[in-house]
Amino acid sequence: MSYLARVNAIKSKPRLVETLNYLDLDEKYKNDIAREIRESLTASQKYIPCKYFYDKRGSKLFEEICQLPEYYPTRKEISILKDIAPELMETFAHKDLVELGSGANLKIRILLGSVDESVRDTLRYIPVDISESAVIEASWDLLERYPEIKVLGIIADFTSQLDVIPTERPLMFCLLGSTIGNLEQEEAIEFLHSISANMKLDDTLLVGFDMVKARVTMEAAYNDNQGVTAEFNKNILNVLNNELNANFDLSHFDHVAFFNEDHNRIEMHLKANHDNRVRLKSIDLEIEFKGGETIHTENSRKFTAESIKDLAARAGLSIENWYSDTGGWFSLVVMMRRR
Numbered sequence: 467m468s469y470l471a472r473v474n475a476i477k478s479k480p481r482l483v484e485t486l487n488y489l490d491l492d493e494k495y496k497n498d499i500a501r502e503i504r505e506s507l508t509a510s511q512k513y514i515p516c517k518y519f520y521d522k523r524g525s526k527l528f529e530e531i532c533q534l535p536e537y538y539p540t541r542k543e544i545s546i547l548k549d550i551a552p553e554l555m556e557t558f559a560h561k562d563l564v565e566l567g568s569g570a571n572l573k574i575r576i577l578l579g580s581v582d583e584s585v586r587d588t589l590r591y592i593p594v595d596i597s598e599s600a601v602i603e604a605s606w607d608l609l610e611r612y613p614e615i616k617v618l619g620i621i622a623d624f625t626s627q628l629d630v631i632p633t634e635r636p637l638m639f640c641l642l643g644s645t646i647g648n649l650e651q652e653e654a655i656e657f658l659h660s661i662s663a664n665m666k667l668d669d670t671l672l673v674g675f676d677m678v679k680a681r682v683t684m685e686a687a688y689n690d691n692q693g694v695t696a697e698f699n700k701n702i703l704n705v706l707n708n709e710l711n712a713n714f715d716l717s718h719f720d721h722v723a724f725f726n727e728d729h730n731r732i733e734m735h736l737k738a739n740h741d742n743r744v745r746l747k748s749i750d751l752e753i754e755f756k757g758g759e760t761i762h763t764e765n766s767r768k769f770t771a772e773s774i775k776d777l778a779a780r781a782g783l784s785i786e787n788w789y790s791d792t793g794g795w796f797s798l799v800v801m802m803r804r805r
């Protein structure tokens with residue numbers, strides 16, 4: 467079924483799926499991207515905020531990354547979730563599952579599949595994502611699998627629009643895939659703080675963390691043989707071409723990803739392979755790139771038990787439960803507001 471046909475089909479079932487687009491509010495997305503890109507491409511180390519990876523193509527490429535043999539985080543997290551889903555969902559009737567950065571909601575399906583239809587009938591799933599296509603397609607897919615579920619899809623920037631999420635029912639927030647690792651330490655603390663401010667005392671927060679491991683394993687995950695991660699990385703330039711009427715030539719940039727030991731993070735960059743000049747017409751900006759110069763496009767922080775405990779403590783959250791795979795490659799941590 468085509469994308470448009472799906473959108474229309476969803477709109478014709480408003481009782482089951484409702485989608486709210488908060489990026490459209492006061493042209494928020496357009497204003498944000500204009501301001502943020504002007505600032506980021508004129509910084510001494512040029513960068514592009516990684517939330518701009520996820521247009522329709524970026525979301526699809528990320529789904530492909532999740533299937534790659536080198537990209538272990540998805541497989542590891544899913545294997546843990548399969549084991550713990552019955553326990554996590556034991557007392558879940560009449561609650562909301564709010565997934566921040568929901569993407570294709572692969573993992574929520576595991577949670578929902580672990581309870582009876584009579585329990586699912588009482589649940590509401592609230593995917594929150596900046597990618598409109600991801601929210602719409604994932605909502606549709608979920609409804610096909612579990613027609614009894616209610617879905618409220620929210621298209622919003624979770625770093626600045628958490629307050630649009632309804633929180634009156636008992637709920638569990640899910641922040642999976644180690645998406646928390648794409649935020650700097652201070653941003654992650656602030657983000658977790660604001661999630662915690664939206665939690666009632668009995669609500670829970672389930673966070674996925676990718677752990678520090680052998681450099682070769684981590685670097686392979688971001689330098690796959692099929693070049694999908696390279697395509698995902700370069701697609702961020704397409705997003706700027708489309709959103710800001712820019713003229714980046716993708717062949718002028720190479721994908722670079724490496725582990726930065728000082729910061730325990732994989733860094734992704736786009737490296738100019740020769741001097742070139744780019745014009746971003748909509749914001750009246752012209753940028754010069756020297757050959758060898760990079761645009762920093764993503765940090766993917768890797769965690770240790772200590773760094774997770776420290777993060778939770780600084781965000782005012784207590785750790786209630788901790789689950790890992792046998793090799794300790796990935797952790798799923800249940801947190802609550804500190805009483």
Ligand code: SAH
Binds near residue numbers: 643
């Ligand atoms: N949770 C899924 C997807 C992870 S990919 C998984 O574990 O596989 C990260 C997701 O977060 C993408 O779908 C992206 O569109 C979304 N995202 C990134 N930055 C965001 C932001 N600031 N606000 C809302 N969604 C964001």
Ligand code: AVI
Binds near residue numbers: 644
């Ligand atoms: C969404 N996020 C946690 C992914 C990561 O691993 O940092 C995005 C990604 N970037 C390259 N590959 C996958």
